[in-house]
Amino acid sequence: MAELDAEQQVLDRIEKARRRKPKVKEERITLAHGSGGKATQTLVEAVFLEAFRNEVLEQLEDGAELAVDGGRLAFTTDSFVVSPLFFPGGNIGDLAVNGTVNDLAVSGATPRYLSAGFLIEEGFPVADLLRIVESMATAARVAGVEVVTGDTKVVEKGKADGCYINTSGVGVLRTGHRLGVRTARPGDAVLVSGPIGDHGVTVMLARGELDIDSDVVSDTAPVHGLVADLLTAVPEVRALRDATRGGVATILNEIAQAAQVAVVVDEAAIPVRTEVRGASELLGIDPLYVACEGRIVAVVPGGQAETALEAMRAHPLGEQAALIGRIGDDPPGLVLLNTTFGGTRIVDLLVGDPLPRIC
Amino acid sequence: MAELDAEQQVLDRIEKARRRKPKVKEERITLAHGSGGKATQTLVEAVFLEAFRNEVLEQLEDGAELAVDGGRLAFTTDSFVVSPLFFPGGNIGDLAVNGTVNDLAVSGATPRYLSAGFLIEEGFPVADLLRIVESMATAARVAGVEVVTGDTKVVEKGKADGCYINTSGVGVLRTGHRLGVRTARPGDAVLVSGPIGDHGVTVMLARGELDIDSDVVSDTAPVHGLVADLLTAVPEVRALRDATRGGVATILNEIAQAAQVAVVVDEAAIPVRTEVRGASELLGIDPLYVACEGRIVAVVPGGQAETALEAMRAHPLGEQAALIGRIGDDPPGLVLLNTTFGGTRIVDLLVGDPLPRIC
Incomplete structure (x- = not known):
């Protein structure tokens, strides 16, 4: 009974926290909205969650759990904008693969398939793109995933910063594990x-x-x-x-x-x-x-x-x-x-x- | 017999076309590499296909066919960089939803789940973001898909152009149809x-x-x-x-x-x-x-x-x-x-x- 009361209290608290309606106070997007911190949380809750509201998204986990054809899949997306593109220990390419592989892994899924969306600034050296793509391919091999679909967009000089990459991923959820x-x-x-x-x-x-x-x-x-x-x-x-x-x-x-x-x-x-x-x-x-x-x-x-x-x-x-x-x-x-x-x-x-x- | 010979000839032609090894001749990325035309094709084949080579990607279809848990899924990705962001009949938001829904549809799949990756320039008006996100939500409802996972990155002023969006999508392939x-x-x-x-x-x-x-x-x-x-x-x-x-x-x-x-x-x-x-x-x-x-x-x-x-x-x-x-x-x-x-x-x-x- 005491256990049940305690549980009810926790549920009440969660419900109360959920009812607090967040609002973006700023008129313009700031770097803080991309920090992962308080401003990001408010933006996600007030703008994205409010518009797209559904049971899966509301979990706010790193990967979404999909029920497809009787199976359970994890689905996740991440954009990479790291500056500089190359740094000791890696570059934006392996970062983009590992980042999405990791979001799937911590969802309790075995990572399987990745997409790669390149957003490239006009004038970006092809040799740098090759290095990045080769790092992605190596990282994918190491993680046991395949890049199965992709997209390339090029924007004018001054409308990006070299190269941005989005990777989305699909993994198969382990049976018996529900993490959250x-x-x-x-x-x-x-x-x-x-x-x-x-x-x-x-x-x-x-x-x-x-x-x-x-x-x-x-x-x-x-x-x-x-x-x-x-x-x-x-x-x-x-x-x-x-x-x-x-x-x-x-x-x-x-x-x-x-x-x-x-x-x-x-x-x-x-x-x-x-x-x-x-x-x-x-x-x-x-x-x-x-x-x-x-x-x-x-x-x-x-x-x-x-x-x-x-x-x-x-x-x-x-x-x-x-x-x-x-x-x-x-x-x-x-x-x-x-x-x-x-x-x-x-x-x-x-x-x-x-x-x-x-x- | 004549039929078999003709088929063999077609297969030989395809094989020959495949063996031609493409090469990016330019040292730097140009807008043409994002046009969807000849330069894009060369870039995809010489850089991306070469590095990520696998049977699914080699199909070069709009959506990748995944075999997961006995089912057949389609998986696709697209980044949107349209300028201007708002235009008669739509904006980057519904474009990003419809574009990925359509890539899944023409793969022979029933579109089910989308991811949304936002790449926003510092200083972008929150009101514009709200309009875009609301259009996405409406487009998703119309298409019968759910946005189940997302990501937001913010880059400094001058390192993007307002707002770019990547949407990736997962759909369920119809049984009995193999399009290509x-x-x-x-x-x-x-x-x-x-x-x-x-x-x-x-x-x-x-x-x-x-x-x-x-x-x-x-x-x-x-x-x-x-x-x-x-x-x-x-x-x-x-x-x-x-x-x-x-x-x-x-x-x-x-x-x-x-x-x-x-x-x-x-x-x-x-x-x-x-x-x-x-x-x-x-x-x-x-x-x-x-x-x-x-x-x-x-x-x-x-x-x-x-x-x-x-x-x-x-x-x-x-x-x-x-x-x-x-x-x-x-x-x-x-x-x-x-x-x-x-x-x-x-x-x-x-x-x-x-x-x-x-x-």
């Missing part, structure tokens, strides 16, 4: 699969905006193998997300809001490379907000945390996986960080966009 | 579903580049209903295409090349509105190359031409459908036009891009 950030509940453990922020810092450094040398490279990689191993070891995994735009902090907020729970993380437990921490300080940004492109955040039942960690650490992409926090019940909808100094602070969604065009 | 331009064969009839070039001319006029007044509006519309009626009436339909970028001339060339047949069309039989003909003359372009956004080209067995025409004319979007030509066997790979003056000329693929950013 809404299912997180008090007592669950929160894990990350490795050091955070490598990709974002690498791209910022590649722009030459910081006068520092560093060996850090993008973590761009397909996580479908890591996810498969984790789901095999712990079929009870509640939710998975890849921490891209807006970083781990954004994912944690999405969990807290969707499930109306508290997410309590330990700063000391979060793996961050020294170079990434240093560069983040110079940029004046918390590494928690810096994009990764090959890291996942997993929510698993508390009792399964160790098994999940072991499974992740046994995979090359998860060697430095860590338990970073727990789901609590209060305050609902918020992310709390226990700092290394012994204090506690709220980790909110990004306001503004400190790292534009990171992916 | 490769299957066209001598004796087949070629039909169009209505007057051609309305969309392209409307957009050019909306740019104010021609100092003429006209009542012509874009033909942007979802053709899935028209296609369904046609396939019910004539299950033997060989191939369907929607004539967008590059117009009907480009589709006819794709048929001629893919099947290594001759396509012989009658200029007098091609429906073109008077305003479209007039504007095309001023633009110095043949209406055959001007984009439509709600017209299909159908190849049907010769004996079924009348039945197909009747089925199309019974649908509101096909009232002015016309039989415009026949498939012949010589010269293979070429499109011939019998002109209204009694002559015959070759209709080649577009060289250059006389109508950039029409869709």
Whole structure:
């Protein structure tokens, strides 16, 4: 009975949160609307969700679940506008493949097919396009997916920035797994699969905006193998997300809001490379907000945390996986960080966009 | 026996055409690479097909056929960069929905799910975005599809042109139909579903580049209903295409090349509105190359031409459908036009891009 009451309270909270009608206050689109943070969330809810409202889209997961011909598919889309196009560890091409492969993987799907839509600025070097396309082809082979359909548009000089790529993907959902950030509940453990922020810092450094040398490279990689191993070891995994735009902090907020729970993380437990921490300080940004492109955040039942960690650490992409926090019940909808100094602070969604065009 | 020899000859021709290795000669991307014409074809074959080579992509059809869980799906992608964003009869929003719905429809699929990827320039008016998104939602309702997943990226002012949209789509393939331009064969009839070039001319006029007044509006519309009626009436339909970028001339060339047949069309039989003909003359372009956004080209067995025409004319979007030509066997790979003056000329693929950013 007490259990039922508690559940009803959570449902009521979720319903209440959903009824709050968001509104875009700005008259013009700003870079913040593309940050993955607060402005993006408002734009998505007030404009896109409002117009396209349907049960699938309302889940606001990384991949949409489709029921087709009795089967269950995942479908996802992502546009890539990273600047510069080439950076240590990768380029827009493998990023575009891995990004969509990862959105499918964290939806619990085996990635199968990709589309590739190129939007190219007049005057773009064909040699650069070739390099990008070859990287895409290699990344697709590594991830076991096929690029089966495509499109090319060219716009006049000054109407784009070299090359933008959209990739959409179709995957086959595993039977028996239903993942979703809404299912997180008090007592669950929160894990990350490795050091955070490598990709974002690498791209910022590649722009030459910081006068520092560093060996850090993008973590761009397909996580479908890591996810498969984790789901095999712990079929009870509640939710998975890849921490891209807006970083781990954004994912944690999405969990807290969707499930109306508290997410309590330990700063000391979060793996961050020294170079990434240093560069983040110079940029004046918390590494928690810096994009990764090959890291996942997993929510698993508390009792399964160790098994999940072991499974992740046994995979090359998860060697430095860590338990970073727990789901609590209060305050609902918020992310709390226990700092290394012994204090506690709220980790909110990004306001503004400190790292534009990171992916 | 003679039949077998003839088939072998066609297969040999196709194989020979396939072995010709295309190469992009230019060092930089030009607008022509986005025209849908000769340069686009070379880019697709030399760069994309070469890198991503797989059986599905090699079909070079509007939609990729996926085998998933025993079912057959169609998957397609298209990016929209039309300028201006708003034009008589529509805007980039309904264009983006109808365009992808139509690619699925002409693949023989029932359109079901769309993704929407927005690429927005900083400073774009939120009110314009709302108008676009509302048009998309209406178009989706009309076409019976759901927008189930999306993405938003914002780039700095001067790195885009207001708003670009990518839509990808998933549809369910009808059982028993296998459409493909490769299957066209001598004796087949070629039909169009209505007057051609309305969309392209409307957009050019909306740019104010021609100092003429006209009542012509874009033909942007979802053709899935028209296609369904046609396939019910004539299950033997060989191939369907929607004539967008590059117009009907480009589709006819794709048929001629893919099947290594001759396509012989009658200029007098091609429906073109008077305003479209007039504007095309001023633009110095043949209406055959001007984009439509709600017209299909159908190849049907010769004996079924009348039945197909009747089925199309019974649908509101096909009232002015016309039989415009026949498939012949010589010269293979070429499109011939019998002109209204009694002559015959070759209709080649577009060289250059006389109508950039029409869709």
